[in-house]
Amino acid sequence: MSDLTRLSAAALAEALTSGEVSSVEATQAHLDRIAAVDGPVHAFLHVSSDEALATARGVDEARAKGESLHPLAGVPIAVKDVVVTRGLPTTAGSRILEGWIPPYDATLVTKIKAARLPILGKTNMDEFAMGSSTEHSGYGNTHNPWDLDRIPGGSGGGSAAAVAAYEAPLAIGTDTGGSIRQPAAVTGTVGVKPTYGSVSRYGLIALASSLDQAGPVTRTVLDAALLHELIAGHDPHDSTSLTDPVGDYVAQARRGLAGDVAGMRVGVVKELSGEGYQPGVLARFEESLELLRQAGAEIVEVSCPHFEYALAAYYLILPAEASSNLAKFDGMRYGLRVEPTEGPVTAERVMAATRGQGFGDEVKRRIILGTYALSAGYYDAYYGSAQKVRTLIQRDFAAAFEEADVLVSPTAPTTAFKLGEKLDDPLAMYLNDVATIPANLAGVPGMSVPSGLCEDGLPAGFQVIAPARQDARLYRVGAAVEALLEARWGGPILTKAPELEASK
Ligand code: GLN
Numbered sequence: 001m002s003d004l005t006r007l008s009a010a011a012l013a014e015a016l017t018s019g020e021v022s023s024v025e026a027t028q029a030h031l032d033r034i035a036a037v038d039g040p041v042h043a044f045l046h047v048s049s050d051e052a053l054a055t056a057r058g059v060d061e062a063r064a065k066g067e068s069l070h071p072l073a074g075v076p077i078a079v080k081d082v083v084v085t086r087g088l089p090t091t092a093g094s095r096i097l098e099g100w101i102p103p104y105d106a107t108l109v110t111k112i113k114a115a116r117l118p119i120l121g122k123t124n125m126d127e128f129a130m131g132s133s134t135e136h137s138g139y140g141n142t143h144n145p146w147d148l149d150r151i152p153g154g155s156g157g158g159s160a161a162a163v164a165a166y167e168a169p170l171a172i173g174t175d176t177g178g179s180i181r182q183p184a185a186v187t188g189t190v191g192v193k194p195t196y197g198s199v200s201r202y203g204l205i206a207l208a209s210s211l212d213q214a215g216p217v218t219r220t221v222l223d224a225a226l227l228h229e230l231i232a233g234h235d236p237h238d239s240t241s242l243t244d245p246v247g248d249y250v251a252q253a254r255r256g257l258a259g260d261v262a263g264m265r266v267g268v269v270k271e272l273s274g275e276g277y278q279p280g281v282l283a284r285f286e287e288s289l290e291l292l293r294q295a296g297a298e299i300v301e302v303s304c305p306h307f308e309y310a311l312a313a314y315y316l317i318l319p320a321e322a323s324s325n326l327a328k329f330d331g332m333r334y335g336l337r338v339e340p341t342e343g344p345v346t347a348e349r350v351m352a353a354t355r356g357q358g359f360g361d362e363v364k365r366r367i368i369l370g371t372y373a374l375s376a377g378y379y380d381a382y383y384g385s386a387q388k389v390r391t392l393i394q395r396d397f398a399a400a401f402e403e404a405d406v407l408v409s410p411t412a413p414t415t416a417f418k419l420g421e422k423l424d425d426p427l428a429m430y431l432n433d434v435a436t437i438p439a440n441l442a443g444v445p446g447m448s449v450p451s452g453l454c455e456d457g458l459p460a461g462f463q464v465i466a467p468a469r470q471d472a473r474l475y476r477v478g479a480a481v482e483a484l485l486e487a488r489w490g491g492p493i494l495t496k497a498p499e500l501e502a503s504k
Contacts, residue, residue: 004029005166009075009223012169016074019063023056023074027118030076034120034167042142043152043162044121045081046089052076052118059116070115072226077112078168080159081122082129083214084203085109092205093125093155095138096358097335106203107238108172108214108231115230120168123158127360128326129179129207131155132432135423136362143419144187146458150416153183153432159217160187170227171217176207177314178412178436180215181448185411185461188450190224190478191217193436195468196443197242199228200235208321209240211314211440221449221479222257225249228471247472256479262296264477267404271307272435272463278414280454285410288451288462291484292477302403304396309389310438311430316373316386317441323370326363330354365426394442401467406477409435411448411461439465447474449481452489 004012004026015021031049038044059074079085082092084102086109091097105113112119126136134142134157142157144150145165152161159171160183173180175193184191192215199214206212216227228249235241268289273282293299331337331354338353339345359367373382400407412432422428439446445468448461462481466473 005033005169007169008220009072009169009218009226010220012075013071013226016063017071023059023118024053026074027052027056027076027120030120030168037165038167040143040148041145041161041165041167042140043123043158043165043167044078045091045093045124045139045158047121048088048119051088052120055116055118059118062116070230072230073116074118075170076118076120076168078120078123078159078162078171079109079112080156080171080173081125082174082205083109083172084205085119085122088119088122090122090205091138091335092129093127093137093139094358094360094363095336096329096354098138100335104203107200107235109203111231117170123156123162123171125158126155127363128205128322129155129174129176130322130362130366132178132182132429133419133422134158135419136360138360141419144416146188146416150418150458151186153186153412153416155179156183156217160184160189160191163187163189163217163219169219170223172214172231173217174204174212174214175436175440176211176213177318177440178433180217181436181446181461181463182412182432184217184448186416186459188459189217189219190221190447190449191215192224192228192447192471192474193439193445194228194232194471195242195445197240198232198244198445198471200233200238200241202235202237206325208318209325210321211318213440221475221482222250222253224447225253225475242469244469249472249475252472253475253479256476257483259295259480259483261292261477261480264297264406265300265404266292266297266477267300267302267400267407269307269400269407269409270301270303271305272409276413276431276434277410278454280456281410281412281414281460284451284454284460285462288481288485289408291488292480295480295484300404302400302407304393304400304438306389306392306396307438310393310441311434313386313389313393314433314437314441315369315430316382317390319366319370320373320383321370323367323374326367329358331358362426390441393438397438397442397444397467405466406473407465409463410451411435411463415454415456415458415460435463442468444468445471445474447478449478451481452485
């Protein structure tokens, strides 16, 4: 078989099942690809070659013995470094966790290991998942495989870049305000933020606990469905984990791939396009919408008037929760410990020295913001008001879902911007998430599916949002968009797939 790294996870899984290729071959091909291109891309913080190949060998032996295996057994996967992995370094992109080796696995990792997917390594990210460009990583930038001078999105830029650069067919991301969907949009990959509570948060290093959710990053909608079915499900270790049975995501993706969207009501959110969106991004969005209309979907316009305040509410709620979640990084329990160079070595002074050195600027900014918003006398004015806005946004969604089965918008306002372009302007950075944040505030699921290339030759994303617990609808509509665009362009729409020079 030619280049195994070019196959979708579904195609690779089939080749493995039929015995055409072995998991060792598939895993080695991806490790070789990482060795060849990850120098300039820097999607990985840690590559776990030995562990991945050991898993692959186990799968090949089990298959030879005729054991029954999970459909994705032997298909390699990359995991965002905010997800705790036993025996593998886990830093959440922060220097404060440098050298920490977790003694346990996140529940989603336990599931991945039980299904026997070789874990290729841990991917780069903005420190503690705070950012939209991966430039806030404590370990250097990740570069967008489409143009190495540009950002891969964030915070999960490493997972998205790894998948876009064919270093991994599957990856895990986490999405608190858009960190799966926005990187997917700007790297031409598929990213899904499941319904809050659909995938266990046990073992995710928390950013904002009421918003965080892990999900798939892939090159096709079907692959995302396969991975979502694997990682979802009730977990007694997570008190907000849903008890619902896992949905039929794969079946719904296949339905969408067959173009079956007739009668679906697709609601265009008036407030999430227009001013502030790049013309090419809007053009690609309109084109996908038109294809859905031609396939029989009913396109309606809906208004969500309070989305205007989503960003402001998010940047109070998130820092408030983050400041509390990050209090545990104190130089006593995990990773870095810095003692003051002079004066007494008290607990407080060790804590201050450790946090001063271990945290980056964006993390410090948000801890200060959050501590302020929660302080006595300001709590009601800031945090309390933000929670009220959150309720209004949830009501906007509820009203919109009376009129539409799914809501759609461009995923991000622009294509990938240049590295450094927004680094000194936090507000400009925050604005990348205007279209993705409402779904986190309401706990509803969202997907970004590639909508094609814009006037600058860079990919854009089409966002689909469904009501809570209706993630299956994302797969039907997302797969339809993918299939309709391929039919429109006569092949995969991202044919100018990144070709990276092999680096030595
Ligand atoms: N970019 C957003 C932020 O900086 C989202 C982060 C995320 O989803 N983890 O908070």
